[in-house]
Amino acid sequence: MDTVECNLEEYQNFVANVPQPTGNEFKFKDQLFLKGYWAASQMNCEASEVLELYEKSLRKDIELDPKKVLDECGDVLWGITCILNTLGLTLDEAIAHNTSKLSERHGIAKQD
Numbered sequence: 001m002d003t004v005e006c007n008l009e010e011y012q013n014f015v016a017n018v019p020q021p022t023g024n025e026f027k028f029k030d031q032l033f034l035k036g037y038w039a040a041s042q043m044n045c046e047a048s049e050v051l052e053l054y055e056k057s058l059r060k061d062i063e064l065d066p067k068k069v070l071d072e073c074g075d076v077l078w079g080i081t082c083i084l085n086t087l088g089l090t091l092d093e094a095i096a097h098n099t100s101k102l103s104e105r106h107g108i109a110k111q112d
């Protein structure tokens with residue numbers, strides 16, 4: 001890939017010409033899809049908040065607060081649950097699927 005040199009104004013014009021979502025992309029999607037899409041977006045933000053707690057702990061050399069991590073993990077779980085709900089799937093199914101996948105990948109027998 002060639003490097004394209006440009007000044008700030010040229011870059012701003014370039015960005016203005018990059019196709020942006022207009023909302024029309026969503027016209028064929030139903031409400032459940034949009035709810036899942038929104039939840040996935042929120043979940044991504046919440047996962048970043050978990051990472052931020054770890055980064056702050058590292059950078060400032062302070063203790064990680066498990067209550068804050070728990071709070072943000074709960075927010076991530078909320079997003080996961082919303083997504084599963086839109087697809088008619090359950091947390092039990094997600095856990096069973098993930099357990100099977102990891103058991104197979106790492107050769108660990110599933111515990112009953």
Ligand SMILES: [Mg+2]
Nearest residue numbers: 046049072075
């Ligand atoms: Mg949060």
